[in-house]
Amino acid sequence: MKKIVFLFLFLFNISFVQGQEVETAADSASVVTNSFWDNWYGQVGADMILLFPTHHSVKNVFPNGKSLGLSIAVGKWFSPEFGGKVKVNWNNVIIKEMHNVWYHPYGVEGGSHHNGGFLTFSGDMQLNLHNLFDVYKPERKWNLIFTPRAGAWLNVREGKGGPILGVGLSNTYRLNDKWKLFADANYSFVSSLNGVDSGTDSGGNSFGEIVVGVEMELSKKNSFHHLSADSLHCDKAVVLNSFWDNWFAQAGLGMSLQNAWGTNFTNVFPNGSTYGINLGIGKWFTPEFGVRGGVNWQNSIIVNHHAVYLAAMDDPECKLDKRGFYALYADLFINLHNIISGYSVERKWNAILFPRMGLATNFSSSYPECPIIGLGTEQTFAVSDKIKLYADVTYQVTTSGFHDKKFQTPRNGISCNGWFDINVGVQYDLGNNTWKRAR
Numbered sequence: 001m002k003k004i005v006f007l008f009l010f011l012f013n014i015s016f017v018q019g020q021e022v023e024t025a026a027d028s029a030s031v032v033t034n035s036f037w038d039n040w041y042g043q044v045g046a047d048m049i050l051l052f053p054t055h056h057s058v059k060n061v062f063p064n065g066k067s068l069g070l071s072i073a074v075g076k077w078f079s080p081e082f083g084g085k086v087k088v089n090w091n092n093v094i095i096k097e098m099h100n101v102w103y104h105p106y107g108v109e110g111g112s113h114h115n116g117g118f119l120t121f122s123g124d125m126q127l128n129l130h131n132l133f134d135v136y137k138p139e140r141k142w143n144l145i146f147t148p149r150a151g152a153w154l155n156v157r158e159g160k161g162g163p164i165l166g167v168g169l170s171n172t173y174r175l176n177d178k179w180k181l182f183a184d185a186n187y188s189f190v191s192s193l194n195g196v197d198s199g200t201d202s203g204g205n206s207f208g209e210i211v212v213g214v215e216m217e218l219s220k221k222n223s224f225h226h227l228s229a230d231s232l233h234c235d236k237a238v239v240l241n242s243f244w245d246n247w248f249a250q251a252g253l254g255m256s257l258q259n260a261w262g263t264n265f266t267n268v269f270p271n272g273s274t275y276g277i278n279l280g281i282g283k284w285f286t287p288e289f290g291v292r293g294g295v296n297w298q299n300s301i302i303v304n305h306h307a308v309y310l311a312a313m314d315d316p317e318c319k320l321d322k323r324g325f326y327a328l329y330a331d332l333f334i335n336l337h338n339i340i341s342g343y344s345v346e347r348k349w350n351a352i353l354f355p356r357m358g359l360a361t362n363f364s365s366s367y368p369e370c371p372i373i374g375l376g377t378e379q380t381f382a383v384s385d386k387i388k389l390y391a392d393v394t395y396q397v398t399t400s401g402f403h404d405k406k407f408q409t410p411r412n413g414i415s416c417n418g419w420f421d422i423n424v425g426v427q428y429d430l431g432n433n434t435w436k437r438a439r
């Protein structure tokens with residue numbers, strides 16, 4: 001009888017230990033995703049912008065190109081490494097800067113201040129370099145963040161503006177569980193706006209931005225949890241993979257439909273239609289959020305010789321023999337299925353929404369690279385564990401330099417011209433492309 005009891009206890013102990021091993025993470029550094037409503041924060045800061053217009057000496061930026069203002073932002077961390085932030089700045093209004101003559105109206109001391117100043121709207125991707133190259137520590141005081149940026153610049157009185165692109169660094173210092181100090185430094189590029197931001201009619205202008213202020217956590221849960229046997233997680237939580245997991249590559253064929261200012265869209269065939277190739281590479285940081293970078297080369301292999309919208313202004317015969325145009329872009333991927341319904345490894349269809357930022361160059365134009373911003377949607381269908389089919393549609397806007405300034409607003413200002421970008425192709429998943437449930 002004793003032998004039977006000891007055998008029963010031994011078998012029970014083995015099954016119990018095995019059950020514990022299923023629930024306990026082998027890697028103590030594993031982190032679990034939070035709810036969509038966690039990890040939000042707000043920022044308020046004082047802002048200084050230093051304008052560097054084309055053909056002007058940098059040494060004269062003080063005081064000719066200096067402006068002060070207020071910055072307000074809201075952001076969220078999707079994972080310890082990856083997040084996003086939207087921000088608005090209002091400069092040259094509250095604090096009088098009477099000597100910044102490089103702003104609109106150009107050459108008039110204090111003119112920008114008396115005319116309502118200017119606004120910048122921006123969206124930042126955020127890569128936490130400490131968490132990317134080291135183990136996540138919620139108690140860490142300092143965090144260094146890399147911030148690619150896309151947005152728009154608006155002159156308040158004139159109501160004119162254009163897209164901007166930038167890149168920068170951000171530093172945060174943790175005071176307690178709710179409050180941080182932050183300092184941002186960013187350098188941005190904007191096409192010239194015919195007097196709105198410089199006194200010249202061509203070329204790309206740029207500006208530096210410095211912001212210091214305070215950050216407040218807006219969510220009840222503002223840190224990520226390490227996976228453990230006794231931790232509690234929501235039903236949608238998954239264990240985050242390594243940085244080198246969940247990468248994918250895409251290759252496809254595309255079509256652009258130019259929607260230039262003042263043209264009738266019914267004339268896009270053949271005046272504004274082009275065909276080309278599209279290549280991309282991306283990564284999912286969580287089942288809900290990821291990024292993609294790519295290049296779109298149009299009117300190169302297959303040339304539409306009737307695409308007069310893309311021809312140079314001084315080319316009446318429309319000889320499009322300069323290899324078309326290309327666009328380099330970065331997209332913030334938002335998987336709507338996984339946000340709403342939760343992650344499922346068996347799901348075939350996935351609907352994705354993405355804002356876009358990038359640079360475009362038309363080889364028939366005499367102007368350099370033009371910034372682009374856009375919004376698109378993508379559908380993917382899983383053929384196998386590694387291969388998906390994809391189709392996406394994006395509408396993006398750029399400055400009129402892209403079309404050689406052929407399409408201007410009636411008031412002789414710069415216009416924001418746009419085009420539709422349509423692509424279909426094949427996606428190949430690189431490495432491990434699935435997540436494990438937290439429990």
